[in-house]
Amino acid sequence: MKKFIKIFLILTLCLIYLLSVFNVKAQEETAESAGLEIFAESAILIDAKTGKILYQKNANEKMYPASITKILTVYLSSINLKPESVLTASDTAIFNFDRSSSHIWLDTKEEARVVDLQHASLLASANDASNMLAEGVSGTQEAFATLMNETVSELGLSNTHFTNAHGLPDENHYTTAYDMAMITRMAIKDENFLKIFSTKTYEMPATNKQANPRIFASGNAMIKNGKFNYEFAIGGKIGWTEPAGYTMVTYASKDNMDLIAVVMKESEADNRYIDTKTLFEYGFNNYKTVVIKGSEIESKTVEIKKGNDLWAKATFDINVDFNILLSQSMDDSLVKAEVEIRNEDDPEKIEGYVVLKINNEVVGEQIMNKNLEMFDISFEATKLPIIERILDYLSIGFLGLFFLRSFVIFLRKFELPE
Secondary structure, rough: HHHHHHHHHHHHHHHHHHHHHHHHHHHHHHHHHOOOOOOOOOOEEEEOOOOOEEEEEEOOEOOHHHHHHHHHHHHHHHHOOOOOOOOOHHHHHHHHOOOOOOOOOOOOEEEHHHHHHHHHHHHHHHHHHHHOOOOOOOHHHHHHHHHHHHHHHOOOOOEEOOOOOEEEEOOOOOOOOHHHHHHHOOOOOOOOHHHHHHEEEEOOOOOOOOOEEEEEOOOOOOOOHHHOHHHEEEEEEEEEEEEEEEEEEEEEEOEEEEEEEEEEOOOOHHHHHHHHHHHHHHHHHHHEEEEEEOHOOOOOEEEEOOEEEEEEEEEEOOOOEEEEEEEEOOOOOHEEEEEEEEEOOOOOOOOEEEEEEOOOOEEEEEEEEEEEEEEEOOOOHHHHHHHHHHHHHHHHHHHHHHHHHHHHHHHOOOOOOO
């Protein structure tokens, strides 16, 4: 009987364990899929303002990016080169890639403006233009790849390594959907990059080697007229190589909410548009952005005393707006911004923070601008003037008594005898 009970308990525990494992796995799958049918092997949707992940599928799996690599290439050229600067094509820029891949037939020693090459790189996915930008920024393509990886590392992204500026196949050239979303989030903060990223068509003027203008059109069908047009899409970049499959990054905005969608390793070209629309619709239908304006947060002044002396006065204010992402079902009034002063007894360490809360739970904070006014509380500045003032009063008092006494003596000399 005891043996039977022991066997029964063991079987029961095993069953409970298996059920718990299944339940955890089911929860993970639910969180992963969010009820969405996504064809891509890897995908992600983030809120561009906060970086919050709204959906992910294998988002940290290393994948080949293909030409979405050029997002980082054009961004780095935008922050390092002037748009009107003219670059001259080298032999390596023109011939150091497979010429059967996308290019705009730039020629050795051809001169082109940076802004034209940037549009060629993003819209026409021109590998020769990308190489020219890389060499324009760093001197060599190898040095530019190093800069790309340094930039990615500064963003805290550890699953990306680039070997070239264009994204053609290399086993050491890889990234993830998450990393590409964060790279794009950084890039669209640059106004010049965003302008190019959202351009539908562009005309590159004639050059010293090409008598006729070149016309480019964005490859991302979501920002162009057609069956895959998405009214809220602002900009995007597509890519394809056989090892990478079809890849795409798209940026969309609606009702003060900005989203970035990345899909990687799609087996069919159309699927990237279907998946991206599915992701955007999920984000816009299930989330909203609540804005707290910095101008509406009252400034605060703190007086710091040492004993009874005013040692310093610190004034804090904020001039940035805060974007808080909420689910559509949540009440906006649950979002609060409170000012918190820390180290308020030390002028050197005192700081003001705007603390953001959702339903009284802290979700973030931002340091405030500080204006610090220091006062001299030394003996010479505080006590000595008081002592000197007292001495002045005493001197005046003694002098007054002296004159009063002298006046009395003077009057006594003229007193009449009785």
